[in-house]
Amino acid sequence: MSKALANKKVLPSREAGLFKELLNLYEGRQLKKGLKTADTILKKFPEHGETICMKGLVLVHMGRREEGIDLVKKGVRLDLTSHIVWHVFGLIQKGEKNYEEALKSYSQALRFDKNINILRDAASLQTQLRSYESLVETRHTLLRLRPNLRQHWVGLSVAHYLNGNLKEAKVVLEKYLATLKNVPSHDVEQSETLLYYIHVLEELGEYTEALSLLDSHSRNRDIVDKTAISETRARLLTKLSSPEASEAWHTLLERNSDCHTYYLGYLASHGHPIPPSTPSHPDPDALALISSLTTEFPRARASKRLGLVLSEGDEFKSRAEEYIKGSLVKGIPSLFSDLKSLYTDNAKCTAIEEIVERLQVEFKDASSSPKGSEEPTTYLWTLYLLAQHHSALGRHSKALELLEEALAHTPTLPELHIFKGRVLKRAGDYWGAAACVNEARVLDGQDRFLNTKTGKYLLRAGCVKEAGDVFGLFTKKDAASPGVDLEDMQSMLYLLEEARAHETNGQPNLALKKYMAVKRIYNEIEDDQYDFHGYCLRKFNIMTYLRMLKWEDTVRSQAPYVTAAVNGANILVASYDDPEIVKSLAVAHEQLSSTSKKAAKKAKKKAAVAAAAAAKMGGLDGKTPQQHSNEDKGLEPPTAKDEDPEGLKALTGEGTPVLEQAWKLLQPLLEVGLEENVEVWLAVYDVAIRRGRYLQAVGALEKAKKAGGEEHPEVHVRVVDLKQRAATLSDLKEPVKSVLEEAIKKLYPVEVSPETFNSQYLQKHSQDPKAVIAAARASKILNAPVEEVDGTVFSLLNTDINLSVKVRSPSPPLFHLYFRSDVAMCTMYRTPWSP
Amino acid sequence: MTSTSSKQSRVSFASLTENNLGTVRKLNSVLFPIKYSEKFYQDILAPEVEDFCKLVYYNDIPVGTISCRFENKDDQKVLYLMTMGILAPYRSRGLGSKALEQVLTAAASHKSKVDKVYLHVQVSNDDAKRFYEVNGFVQSSVHEGYYKKITPADAWVLEKQVN
Incomplete structure (x- = not known):
């Protein structure tokens, strides 16, 4: 039996040679030949796991994905102790962006062979997954295997740095630099490494050491980045409170007298630190310093602008x-x-x-x-x-009065039309605004800024089709639609504005599609860093690389993602609460499509005929095209066809339950420093409480309260909601139960009933439109009669309410608001039949 | 140009394209009492009149326009000045003269010989007439009933020989 097993795994020398050739053919992406070689081996040894895996890998590259993956899995099963099969499996999983599983396969492979390629890939995966502790270990192994490679030393130091261990990062660098002999000057890799070393020292607070290193190496011309030398020098001298600091900043100003940071550095070195982005920081001494710089650099605007702050x-x-x-x-x-x-x-x-x-x-x-x-x-x-x-x-x-005068003076300045549009938009007249911005657009058809603004304003007015036509003037002509091209170009502005328009038009399903597209773009941005883990260390672009990693860590805190995640989650929660929404949307869609079904049928027939003709021309009979078999299709799965173009399936939770989808949107927001963002924590509460994650829900509500204050209208609605839901929870286990009760007591410290609590809130804030709406929603949560809820909403019509803040109307009757003179310009509440 | 040290005035010209035609339309709509036809706007885009149809920029803002077409009259090649106008706040600053000079220079150096330039001025518009006379034009005749929709309907015909 042991012989049979050995037969399966160890190939005789002829086949072993073929297998080696197969590996080489694969490396050179000679897929067709590779496939043939694999088949030759398999004819004699059909159960040889490594060959089966390689054949599967080749097939995946050739575009025969499913078949290939089946073979890879089979191969792994046949030979669980081969590093090759695990490596292949890991490659496939990495191609699917399944980094966790890929890392597991690589770790398996490493158990059987400390192969340098596998180690490098594993290091990239560990960085991608931010498992820095294991990254340090992998880099250590790499260095031990090949200490003569410079990048292995730097790689280990960077791993320590990322793992937060600056001391070790420094020690590795010290040892590394000690081993170097005869480094030519002007060596970029050495220069970058030294700058990184100095950065590590600076972060450790060892300024003197950092400075002497910087000075000696810049004299030797070991560091080639001159700007970096001067900036680092000035910064270090300032941190050391050296008298030379101001001189250093002055040198920088001579190079670029419009750099705000240099001025702040100069002032700081003179003992006048200025807090960043403050409107006012009166300081006569600093002002005098700035004035003399203005005389010295009269063309610079930055110093004059800084004078306005000081x-x-x-x-x-x-x-x-x-x-x-x-x-x-x-x-x-x-x-x-x-x-x-x-x-x-x-x-x-x-x-x-x-x-x-x-x-x-x-x-x-x-x-x-x-x-x-x-x-x-x-x-x-x-x-x-x-x-x-x-x-x-x-x-x-x-x-508007001033703009009219300006437009009568010079009607050809696009800025004036754009700004008139903006004023109308602020006043609530979205249609008028779009018309004005379009006036600017026709003045210069070549200006994409004016084009994009017009599209955006049309979307604000809910005109999705018209906006598409305008955008289409600049998008790729061979794209399926302007929207498809803009999505490819990762235009967040387009996706978010169109989503908002769909929401206004009562089509949350289409809005959700756009929000999900934004999420996909951020996934891509995160995936895109993968290749740099290997590349940057090989090229020694260390400082840029470290900055990129830091940026990627918080990329989800960017406004577009936050908006998409929060609004998307809100849509999903609304459809969870009221499944009727989706039903009526589906019915509306059904009606719409039945009228256009005939046309669609015709189009389908036409497409089928065209496809048949195309197939005939290619002389194919439905099998995989043999002629193109050497074409490399890569390891990434092709983008799947959109099975849900209307977004209705997502909204019904077909496939993934709606709350799970919402949670996936929100989860990346929890740890990217958004503590101040009320909306985020409100959305987290809404989803968590419905998923039965009570502690998470109260935690989020506490954060929302901290960020927005307890009188925040939306926080008020959630507090009432929480109290109402808590009353119906009975079968909670300890310690959850007591922790929850404790938390509720903190959020709802009063002894009154929720109804009283709500009406007290309404009385206190009866002038604030958002609070009035919030009170109305709270009373709906408390199952108050419809008349009472309506009554609260309609109190908005009272003239003593300050409507300078626009309210998004939750109920159609609010269009009556246009009777009020102070919102006369606002058209957002009007319906087509109102004058 | 009158220019003091505190003032900075930059005058420049731009050729007409499909894309900046909107600016020409906007200017014409406020400068002239006539609504021009679509054909007018297509004609001024023709490549052979590129040197004779321009937008006038003042400090990078379009403030005026000039447009001409070629005519054949008694075996002579003549240039007819269809429109010329500068927005009110920018007048008397030499912009019109510069625009006219631009066109006249282009006419003088044109590959096929241009004999003269002529134009119509509504008989009520003394300022315009004086402007052209200062720039070397002379009145040759009066075209009675030239304008169909505005009064007075008569127009002076002014012309200038191109050497």
Whole structure:
């Protein structure tokens, strides 16, 4: 029996030679020949696991995926102690982006052979999965196997660094540098390694050591990145409070006098640290330093802008006037967005208003005749700035008045039309806004910015088809639709805006599709880092690589993902609560498609005929194309056909239950530093409480309360919801039960009934529209009669409610709001039959 | 150009394309009392008139337009100036003269010889007439009933020989 087993595994020399050839053919992607060789071996040894695996791998590359994978699995079963079969299996799993399983297979392979290729792949997988402890081990093994390779030393140091062990990272580098002999100067790899070494020392707080290393190596020309040398030097000198620091920053300013960071560094080295992004930090001494720099670098704007932060009162006024006037004369369109961050300081906001209003009067006369001292364009930009100012403060009519004057002056400046659209949008007139932005678009059909804005505004108005037509002017002509191309190009703006439009139009199923597309893009972004784990270390781009890893760790905290995840989860939760939503959507879709079924049938027939013709032309009889068998299709599965184009199956939970889908969307948000984001924790609560994860739910609600305050309308709704649900929970086990009770007590500390709690809340916030809606929703949760809920909602019509904040209407009758004069411009509540 | 040190004025011209035609339409709609036909807009895009149909930019903002077409009159090749206009706030700054000069220079150096340039001015529009006379045009006749939809309907015909 043992002989039979040996026969299965060890090939005689002729076949062993063939197998080696097979491996080489595979490496060279000579797939057709490889397949033939495998078959030759298998003719004699049909049970040879390694060959079966290799044949399967080759088949997958040739596009015969299922057949290939079956063979690989069979091969693994036949030879569980071969590193080759496990390596092949790991490759297949990696191709499917199943990193966890792939790593398991690689670990199996490593049990039988410490192969350097397998170790490298395993290291990449461990980095991808952020299992840094095992990464250190793998890198250690690699270094022990081949200590003569430079990248193995650096690889181990980086692994220690990622694992948070800076001391070890440093020790490895020290040892590594000691082994080096005769490194030529200007060696980029050495240069990058040294910069990384200095960075490690800096993070360890060993500034003196870092500085002397930097200085000696920059003198030897070992470090070639000159900017990095100067910036690191200035930073280290500042941290050491050295008198040379300011000199170092000054050198940098000579190179680039418009770099904000350099100015902050310069001031810090003089003992004036400025907190980043503050509107006001009055400091006369710092201001004097900045003034002398302004004299030295008169063309730089950064120092003048910084002067607006460091000054206050009359000093601010005179500086702001000079700054604004200069910018208007120059015609800088982005002036307002430059100034906007100062507006959080009320005094500065008022001062700017005074200045610009004075300039408006002054320039109006000075620009009206050719003999005047100012250009007409200067006056035009002044009107534009002032309109933006008023609009930012919510004075829509005033802004429109100024824009009308500007448009009468010069109707050909696209910025004016765009901004008029924006004001109308802010006032709630989405249709008017889209029309204005389109005016700007037709002025310059070549401008993609204007095109995209128009598409976006059309989507805000709910016009999905029209938006597609506009976007289509710039998308690839051979794409199936503009939307498909924009999704390929990873346009978050398009996906999120169209999703929002579908939601407004009452088609959450289509909205969910777009949100899921955003999620897919983020999956791709995460997958894309994989290849860099090997590449960057081989090329010694260490610092960039470390920055990339850090960025990838928190990439899901970006606004597009957060929006998609939260809104997508909300849609799923709504359809979980009320399955009628999906049913009525399905019925509507059915009706729509039955009318267009005939057309679809026709199209299908046509497509079938075309396909048949194509097949005939290729001379195929339905089998795999033999001619193309050497074409490498890679290991990644081809994108599957969309089985759910309407998104209705996702919404009914066919395949994956809706709450599981929602949870998958939200889960990546839990640990990426979004503690301040109320929406996230509210969504987490909504999903967790319905999944029966009570402790997780109360935890999320506590966070929401911390981020938004206990009076936050949405938090209020959840507190009532929690209290209501808790009353019906009886069969909870300890310790969950007591922990939950304790948490509820904290969230709901009062002794009154939920109904009283809710009406007290309503009384307290009867002027705040969001709170009124929240109270109405809470009373619906408490099963109050419909009349009572409606009554609460309709109290919004009372004129003492401040509607400067727009409310998304939860119930159609709210369109009556347009009778109120203070929201006269708003069209969002109107229905087609209202005037 | 009158330009003081605090003022900065940049004048430039751009050829017409399908894409900036919207700007020309916008300018025409505020500058002239006439609504121009689609054919007019197609004609000014023709490659042979590229040097004679321009957008006028002032400090990078389009503020005026000039457009011409070729005509054959009594075996002579003449250039007819169809439209020329500058937005009100930008007038008397030499923009019109520069635009006209641009066209006249192009006419003088055109590969097929251009004999003269002519145009119509509504008889009420003294300012326009003076502008063209300053720029070397002379009145040759009065075209009675030239305008169909606006009054006065008569137009002066002004022309200038191209050397």
